[in-house]
Amino acid sequence: MQRTSLSRRQFMSAGTAWAGASLLGAPFVARAASPYTLPPLPYAQNALDPVISAQTLGFHYGKHHKGYVDNLNRLLADSPLSDLSLEQLIRSTAGDADKIGLFNTAAQLWNHTFYWQSMRPQGGGQPGQELAHRIERDFGSFDALRKALFTAATTQFGSGWAWLVLDGDQLKVVKTTNADNPMTRNMKPLLTIDVWEHAYYLDYQNRRADYVNAVLDKLTNWEFAASQLGSA
Numbered sequence: 001m002q003r004t005s006l007s008r009r010q011f012m013s014a015g016t017a018w019a020g021a022s023l024l025g026a027p028f029v030a031r032a033a034s035p036y037t038l039p040p041l042p043y044a045q046n047a048l049d050p051v052i053s054a055q056t057l058g059f060h061y062g063k064h065h066k067g068y069v070d071n072l073n074r075l076l077a078d079s080p081l082s083d084l085s086l087e088q089l090i091r092s093t094a095g096d097a098d099k100i101g102l103f104n105t106a107a108q109l110w111n112h113t114f115y116w117q118s119m120r121p122q123g124g125g126q127p128g129q130e131l132a133h134r135i136e137r138d139f140g141s142f143d144a145l146r147k148a149l150f151t152a153a154t155t156q157f158g159s160g161w162a163w164l165v166l167d168g169d170q171l172k173v174v175k176t177t178n179a180d181n182p183m184t185r186n187m188k189p190l191l192t193i194d195v196w197e198h199a200y201y202l203d204y205q206n207r208r209a210d211y212v213n214a215v216l217d218k219l220t221n222w223e224f225a226a227s228q229l230g231s232a
Contacts, residue, residue, distance in 0.1 A: 033082060033083050033084060033085055033086075035073045035076075036069050036072055036073055036086070036109065037069065038065065038066050038069045039113050039116075041057075041061055041116055042116055042117060042120070043116075043120065043121055045057050045058055045061070047121045048119060048121060048219060051203075051214045051215065051218050051219050052119075052200075052203060052215075052219070053202065053203050055202055056199070056200070056202045056203050059198065059202070060112075060198055060199060061112075061116070064112070064198055065109070065112040065113075068105050068108045068109040068112065069109055071105050072102075072105045072106055072109055075101060075102050075105060076102070081093075081102070086106055086109065086110050087110070087183065089102065089106045090103065090106050090107050090110060090181060090183065090184065091183065091184060093106065094107075094184040095184070103179065104178065104179040105179075107179040107180065107181045108179045110181065111161060111179065111181060111192065111194070112194070114189060114192055115161075115192050115193075115194045115199075117221065117224050118191045118192050118193070118220070118221055118224060118225070119215065119219040119220065119221050120219065120221040120223075120224070121219075122218075123218060123219040123220045123221050123222070124216065124217045124218045124219060124220050125220075125222070126142060126222070127142070127222035127225065127226060128222065128223065128226050130226060130229070130230075131222060131225060131226040131229055134171055134229065135171060137171075138170050138171040138172070139171065145164070145171075145173070146216055148173040149162055149164065149173055149193065149212075149216060150209075150212055150213065150216060151173075152173050152174065152175040153175070153193045153195050153208070153212040154195075154208055154209050154212055155175070156175045156176075156177070156195050157177075158177065158178075159177070159178050159195070159196040159197065160175055160176050160177045160178060160180070160195055160196070161175065161176045161180075161181075161192050161193065161194060161195060162174075162175050162192065162193045162195060162212075163175065163176065163182050163187075163189055163190075163191065163192050163193075164189075164190045164191040164192075164225060165182045165187040165188060165189055165190060166187065166188040166190060166228075166229060167185075167186075167187045167188075171190075172187070174187065188228065189228065190225040190228040190229055191220065191221070191222075191224070191225040191228075193212060193215055193216075195208060195212070199211070
């Protein structure tokens with residue numbers, strides 16, 4: 001499926017339908033150019049209880065994620081970069097020390113939107129046949145992939161992300177620091193786990209491993225990951 005950038009009007013009017021479709025594993029759609037709005041959650045705020053509480057989701061989505069949206073619009077006011085799609089903005093500012101604020105804010109907006117899609121209520125379990133076959137080919141077994149994701153998420157020093165990505169024709173697990181995103185390395189994200197402390201500290205305090213295990217076993221949205229593989 002060819003990925004498209006929505007116009008601002010299309011993006012705002014399609015919010016609810018897009019959120020519902022994401023539960024069915026619809027491909028992740030590129031964000032429109034600025035001004036940006038906060039994408040809707042693909043589920044109710046309490047839908048991930050008890051793994052992730054409504055309180056955590058409320059702060060994480062309503063404060064942190066919204067803050068990135070508001071800050072990016074402020075940074076892009078009267079900027080020639082405001083016409084870029086979010087993905088284009090991330091790629092064009094990556095590695096530019098003069099634009100580090102823009103990159104961090106844009107990437108965190110994208111990363112968080114992708115993170116919500118990477119989970120679903122009553123998730124976890126095993127992926128579908130096509131993705132399972134690719135996992136078996138590239139990791140040897142599903143258990144090996146799960147171990148790789150767990151290791152990446154729990155050994156990321158400080159804030160960051162663990163990712164399942166498509167690198168060329170091969171599935172890989174990588175981790176990134178702070179706001180970094182695998183697309184800046186020409187990798188296609190399929191799934192992510194947020195390991196910034198604000199993602200889990202209200203529920204798990206310093207027990208990051210417990211949070212990661214719970215997400216992997218009870219929330220992982222393998223249908224979404226498969227849809228990203230299918231849209232590659």
